[in-house]
Amino acid sequence: MFFVGNTAVNPAGSTISLQNVNVVRISDAYFSNNNQINIQVELSRMSVINSNFTLNDKNHIRGIDSTVTLDNVHMYNTSFKSSGHGFECIRCRHIGIQNSRFENLVTNGVGGAIKIETLFSQEPTPVSYIIDSSFEGN
Amino acid sequence: MSGNKFLANRAIDLSEKTGVGGAILFECDPTKISFSCTVALLNNTFTGNQANRKGGALRYENDKFSDAPLLDRSFRIHAENRLLQAPAVAQAAANIFKDNEAPYGADMASFPKSIRFVVPESYSGARIDLERLTLTLAAGQSFKFELSILDQEGRVYNDENEATAKIDF
Numbered sequence: 001m002f003f004v005g006n007t008a009v010n011p012a013g014s015t016i017s018l019q020n021v022n023v024v025r026i027s028d029a030y031f032s033n034n035n036q037i038n039i040q041v042e043l044s045r046m047s048v049i050n051s052n053f054t055l056n057d058k059n060h061i062r063g064i065d066s067t068v069t070l071d072n073v074h075m076y077n078t079s080f081k082s083s084g085h086g087f088e089c090i091r092c093r094h095i096g097i098q099n100s101r102f103e104n105l106v107t108n109g110v111g112g113a114i115k116i117e118t119l120f121s122q123e124p125t126p127v128s129y130i131i132d133s134s135f136e137g138n
Numbered sequence: 139m140s141g142n143k144f145l146a147n148r149a150i151d152l153s154e155k156t157g158v159g160g161a162i163l164f165e166c167d168p169t170k171i172s173f174s175c176t177v178a179l180l181n182n183t184f185t186g187n188q189a190n191r192k193g194g195a196l197r198y199e200n201d202k203f204s205d206a207p208l209l210d211r212s213f214r215i216h217a218e219n220r221l222l223q224a225p226a227v228a229q230a231a232a233n234i235f236k237d238n239e240a241p242y243g244a245d246m247a248s249f250p251k252s253i254r255f256v257v258p259e260s261y262s263g264a265r266i267d268l269e270r271l272t273l274t275l276a277a278g279q280s281f282k283f284e285l286s287i288l289d290q291e292g293r294v295y296n297d298e299n300e301a302t303a304k305i306d307f
Contacts (some may be wrong), residue, residue, distance in 0.1 A: 136145040
């Protein structure tokens, strides 16, 4: 799946917006040169697998009150506007990141690659993790 | 967080909140939420990261991350059973820091914890009261001392521009 050059007029819009989705998986996708958040997920469980993200004005992925896992995701070469982030999660229930790369993600503020704000990970839910990933030139 | 590589990340700005934690900034205030701020940081490599204020590789506030071999139960179970599939990984805790840069805390910056009062041993006859930070000298005796703010890691905290010291004679 290719998502290239999409425009959302609403300032809070996104290329893909998901709310109250029990389980969703996005696999083998390519996002480039879109002008809003590429994927925004709220009150849902989402996994993103084998996907690439580059050249965006705002966050590549933003989770709110959700469970988000990233596996073999590559985010690269993006100068965000409005303090965007590669991956941002707010009040998330669980975060899992593995085998992923975050390269040359530049923001005005903190968290060019990742910003995690108020994470509620706890037992018996599997503890959140970031493993076997690389962060370079952010 | 385990087995990750942080290479040539930068936090460059002159304002208070940014310019700190070239690769990672941990902020956690346990009084604001009802959960603990437990983070385990194991077997990661930090190379050539940079901050123009503090914490070239990482900066933490309030609770420190865990880097001890004996991990909390949840992370140990996770590491052994779910992801890493090798109990040995959970035992090897060392993070590697190399060539990171910052005016304070090239590898790791935290926050002030204590004050170190150092008087050269050559002051024969001087009486030092460390509790009250007083140095009693003979009349006319010259003196020299060093007062340092130390951070959580026992390193000199040199990012303090507002503290004042009062010396009574």
